[in-house]
Structures are given as structure tokens and as C-alpha cells.
Amino acid sequence: MVLFRRLLGEVLRSQRMRRGLTLREVSAEARVSLGYISEIERGQKEASSELLASLCNALDVPLSNVLSDVSEAVAREELALELATTPIPVVRRTGDVVASAA
Template sequence: MKEPLWRDVVGDVLRRERLAQDRTLKDVAETARISMPYLSEVERGLKEASSEVLAAAARALGLDLAGLLVLAHEELVRLAGIARVSAQRTVPASTASFLARRPDAVGPRRSGARTSPLHGEMRLAA
């Protein structure tokens, strides 16, 4: 599974919140002063909405922009857990090199690290 795009996640959150409130696309679009077709495209992840549009849509749903971002973050974390097929994670060699020199910067070093012969990546055991 590929990593989700931000616009897909935010759109899913907006749609889920709207449906949870039993509100129509037209109602939310009018309240947010966004065109209904544009809001539909945002919900479907077809448009990358500006922060102003996202804030307006969030307010129309009784959220603030920070609340919308928290819900989107939670969704990203959930999707990342689903996408994890194995207990390994790939990091670029430059990041792995940094971690090897500065383990205190991001937490304890993981055991079982080894360099992959492909593309200079390091595989870290989770």
C-alpha cells in the first residue's frame, strides 16, 4: 500500500465529519461559502485546498483548523499502521548515518540495523 496523500486524508476526514452530522454537501458548502463542486472535489481528494478553504470547511462543521488537522493526523497514523506490512522500516542512508552519530536526537538506537545494498538505504528492525 502506498503512502496516502495529504489531500486524500483531509478530504476523507471532512466527508466523514459531514456525514456524521447528517449534513449535505450543499449545506456545508453554503455555510463555508465554498462552491459545492469544489468542496466535493476536496472531499474526494481531487483538489489540494488552501488553508483558508480548509479552515472555512472546518468551521462549517463546527471544528477549527487545528481540530481538522488533529483528526487528519490521527487518520494518517491509523493508515500508517495498516500500511505496515512487515516490522521493518526503510530510512535513507543519510538519516541512518545521522541516527548512528546522534542516537539521543530521536531516541534510543534500534538493534538489528543493517545497510541494504540497494540505494544506500538502511533497514531498521522495529
């Protein structure tokens, strides 16, 4: 199962680290507790729309960019899950005749 909150947390952490910011710096700028931001980044807590806007502002990144990155991550995970659960047909070759076991 794809968890939106986990992927959102990964994107937020990536944005923070890309900018070289610490949790403490983002916490002070966003006026959100360091522990709560940490839980969001680890996918343990859901971020409200207001909190997400505050974090994006502190990270100086548009909300649309964060949501786009999360959307792409969701699509990748959905594809990976689909590929992992799709059976691959077994093809046996007997002389010049190809027979499928599926």
C-alpha cells in the same frame, strides 16, 4: 504512498455526515462551490488554509480537531504500509531445534 489530501477529504466528509449536513448546506455556509467541496472530499483537490478554515467554520469543528484526525489517519496508513512491506521470517521446526530461514 499516503496522500494527505485523500485523508483530509475523508475526515471532512466524516465530519459533515456526522453533523447530518449536505454538501449544499456546507457550500452555502462556507461560500465555496459544491463541486469544489466534493472534489476536496474525494481527495482530488488540495484545500488552501483559508478554504480549510472556512470549511471547518461551516462544519462547526475546530481546525485542530480536523488536523488531529488526519494526523491519526496518516499514522494508521503508514503503519499499515510498513506492515505490508515488512517480510515475515519463515520459521521451520525440526524436532526440538528451531531454525529460521531469514
